Amino acid sequence: MKTKTFCPIPYMGGCVRPDGYLSVCCVSKDYKDSDIEQFFYTDFDKWTNSEQIQNFRKDLANGIEHKWCERCWVNEKNKNKSMRQGYISGLYPWDVKEALNQYKQKETVFNSQIKFLDFKLGNLCNLMCVMCNPHSSSRILTERIKNPDIFLDADKFKNIDYTWPETTDFLKFIEQYGHSLSYVKFTGGEPLINPYILNVLDRLNKKCIVNISTNGTVSDSAILTKLQEFENVWITISVDAVDKLYNYIRYPSNYDNIHKNIIKYQKQIPHGVFDIAVTIGFVSLLDIDNTINKLSQFVNDFTLIKVNSPKFLSVNAIPEFYAEVIAEKIKNINNQNVAKRIDNILSNRKFDNDLYLDFLKYINNLNKVRKLNFNHLNYLSPYAMQDQS
Numbered sequence: 001m002k003t004k005t006f007c008p009i010p011y012m013g014g015c016v017r018p019d020g021y022l023s024v025c026c027v028s029k030d031y032k033d034s035d036i037e038q039f040f041y042t043d044f045d046k047w048t049n050s051e052q053i054q055n056f057r058k059d060l061a062n063g064i065e066h067k068w069c070e071r072c073w074v075n076e077k078n079k080n081k082s083m084r085q086g087y088i089s090g091l092y093p094w095d096v097k098e099a100l101n102q103y104k105q106k107e108t109v110f111n112s113q114i115k116f117l118d119f120k121l122g123n124l125c126n127l128m129c130v131m132c133n134p135h136s137s138s139r140i141l142t143e144r145i146k147n148p149d150i151f152l153d154a155d156k157f158k159n160i161d162y163t164w165p166e167t168t169d170f171l172k173f174i175e176q177y178g179h180s181l182s183y184v185k186f187t188g189g190e191p192l193i194n195p196y197i198l199n200v201l202d203r204l205n206k207k208c209i210v211n212i213s214t215n216g217t218v219s220d221s222a223i224l225t226k227l228q229e230f231e232n233v234w235i236t237i238s239v240d241a242v243d244k245l246y247n248y249i250r251y252p253s254n255y256d257n258i259h260k261n262i263i264k265y266q267k268q269i270p271h272g273v274f275d276i277a278v279t280i281g282f283v284s285l286l287d288i289d290n291t292i293n294k295l296s297q298f299v300n301d302f303t304l305i306k307v308n309s310p311k312f313l314s315v316n317a318i319p320e321f322y323a324e325v326i327a328e329k330i331k332n333i334n335n336q337n338v339a340k341r342i343d344n345i346l347s348n349r350k351f352d353n354d355l356y357l358d359f360l361k362y363i364n365n366l367n368k369v370r371k372l373n374f375n376h377l378n379y380l381s382p383y384a385m386q387d388q389s
């Protein structure tokens with residue numbers, strides 16, 4: 001019996017994307033598959049027992065590395081921890097035995113209660129992070145619509161309705177499924193400014209684990225107050241750098257504010273489990289030693305998220321000479337375990353010069369639109385450590 005392709009998620013629930021359509025999970029690629037039908041969240045029951053999802057379960061049960069889960073297979077081959085491995089690690093509030101049994105029996109029908117939902121309730125966000133996109137940030141969408149000569153993808157997103165969670169259909173959905181959930185994850189957009197999340201929290205069992213992934217910019221949200229009612233709260237704060245590089249990546253946020261807010265969150269939700277997520281890509285690696293060393297005052301370990309999209313911000317866009325400089329910086333990281341994992345991501349990169357050229361073009365465009373003068377070389381040359389704006 002092969003279990004190397006076992007994942008409990010297809011037997012537990014699913015992911016509701018910013019446009020309200022369903023995906024297997026937040027890293028699966030079913031939403032990109034033009035050969036399959038896309039289902040709206042109101043059709044959850046139909047979707048989870050649709051032929052395409054049953055075939056997906058069947059493939060995994062037959063040991064096939066299904067194409068939708070490429071992100072997990074690649075991570076595992078490169079000896080990085082995959083999301084799949086996380087979900088079977090025992091960290092989550094479910095006993096995977098039942099799902100494993102279904103997998104072993106090659107059962108393809110979903111016939112248990114939903115235990116897990118990953119919600120992206122629209123795209124409302126207060127930031128325009130360099131690696132983000134219009135589907136996950138309303139401000140990026142606005143920026144792109146205003147600059148159609150520079151950003152060519154605005155048309156693709158501008159007619160999507162991101163306000164679907166304000167309908168009574170959504171309340172009915174939560175009322176139907178909320179009570180059985182044991183783990184709910186909110187990502188974004190920015191969950192702490194999302195007007196729909198309180199409606200969900202009000203309908204959950206207070207024992208349910210609530211995991212909020214925030215950019216850390218908001219400190220007085222009613223959602224934080226509400227979270228105090230839950231027994232299990234996990235807060236993931238996305239911080240990819242510190243100081244001026246942070247201000248550039250998480251535009252127009254400010255690192256000093258985030259630093260203060262992390263302290264505030266830890267006081268406001270003393271029973272919360274805190275985690276810092278750092279994206280690992282071309283820009284964040286420029287100052288990775290200072291980032292990890294400074295943020296280590298808050299956590300002992302980090303969630304490292306490899307940037308895969310856009311590809312020109314991934315490690316594959318980093319030319320050899322720069323990769324060597326970054327490898328030296330990684331040696332300065334005080335946490336050996338984290339340094340090893342970051343080094344592993346860098347070492348497995350496959351440089352593509354076209355991506356580097358796209359990277360330069362993108363940085364130039366952002367500088368123009370946002371009136372910045374960011375230059376990655378200032379972080380890469382020991383002789384050019386000049387002031388960044």
Ligand code: SF4
Pocket residue numbers: 007008009010024025026027028029068069070071072083084087
């Ligand atoms: S194997 Fe990975 S991509 Fe596939 S459902 Fe599980 S966590 Fe998601």
